[in-house]
Amino acid sequence: MNDASSSVTEEFTKRLPKIELHAHLSGSITRQCLHEIWLHKKAQNPNFAIEDPGVLMPPGKVNYGLDIFFDVFSKSIYNLVNDAETILYATKSVLEDFRHDGVRYLELRTTPREIHDEDGRVLISKEEYVDIVLRGIKEFKQEQQNDNETDTDMSVYLILSIDRDRDTPSSAVEVVNIAIRHRTSSPNNPVIVGIDLCGNPLKGDVSTFRRAFDHAKTHKLGITIHFAETIYSNENNAEELETLLSFEPDRLGHVIHVPDSIKEKIAAKRIALELCMSCNVHAKMIVGGGGFEDHHFGEWWMKSECAVSLCTDDVGFFCSPVSQEYFLASKHFGLGHEDLVALCERGVGSIFSGEEEKTRLRRLLVNFSKLNV
Template identity: 45%
Template structure:
């Protein structure tokens, strides 16, 4: 959250300036975008304000919006006006989805799917019928092995992770760290863990890494650069 002396606009502008400096640095090979988050603890007016900020700064590096926060609080149905506005403005949407048993009721998950997310994260406690809908839509999945294991969000260890179920569904998968500073695992380490515990060879790892390109919240130019780079590797 911004400090008392800094407005939300000022906070976003400060972060975007740092991102621009990094993206424009000599020999920079990484392109970074900013996703603004709606917290489950927010009220609807605050959520709409987040969408308005995302629209306002879209041309300066904001690439989409997220729904996140403590999965044990909040009523996600109140955010419908915010997500409707996001869709009307063609803002990509990602949502923390079925992260905990409390936030994995049929009512909540179907409401979140009504918001037409482009990606969903965690997807841990997903009932069979909701899984079918996700696979039907071929939604992008953000999977976080180390986070889920170390935070004991799943039963068992790496080899028990639900990646094993999702990997053959055709849904684009992006491996995420969520959060490298806390869980001590880089994205490269996440791929190494997947390869080790699910017996994936180099070809399968490369295919996995490429599968999420189309669900990246970025311009077609950035996506094409990634395709060219990764297909030549």
């Protein structure tokens, strides 16, 4: 650690005006919030059979492998946050957590869910699910305005995710169409700004989603893709990555197991990167189970001209808010105060919402630097 980075404090990284571009709604719900939802459902129905999430996600546990990670979603979170009341409550709780951590611009992402009762009847359609999340965003913004503290305002936008494991080619197009319909209904101030490809990286044929991403591109939606989270074999991994790059993404998430030939293409196109250090380290996604000092953030930050954003992915699992990710970058890669501000500035250019927000964020960073750097 150099002298510049040794003087960086967690208080500084919390006050730093940050952007968060890779945060899943369901994975960002705190354990406390999930426990509150569980208590509420248990009080309403003493026979409520879902286990307290505190058992599956005990305090201090952050080392979730991918198999356990997706299992917790299907067994716990999706069965707790499964009606309008809990979706709304969880959404607003997540937004307030990010704002409290000093995030001033958030692109939250979620997979539109169709929720059924025990008999298989549809209780909430995918479109209705998105409407509820958007309502949560709207109510959060209204409450934020009532605070009259403009310096701490957080702009919020939404990315809709296509799940490579659960979605079909037709349902993927449906996700894009939901985004398009919402953008058409509010063309001057759209909240939905992009489409994501996520889900279990060991499952699904990504080539089947080409039509959906072509459709999104035609309608000027931003495209971000979970990229090279795991490795199958060198040949198969490279083939899938080539397919994903052919979707012409604006941003890539994770970019862990990337052959040199693919790295060169990413660098040449200057595709923006969303890097999630704590997630990658705690989930043992790095080759050999490496630690923070082995993370590829250092390679991309120091050796490429790609915009790099530090992100949380699923802060409810890995318990490292965005401010902590910036502190870890300082601690393990020697970034000082000016470097951290520059890191934020580099990421601003890759947001999906447009020039007005970019101008606002750059102004916030200039003002912050004058007082703190």
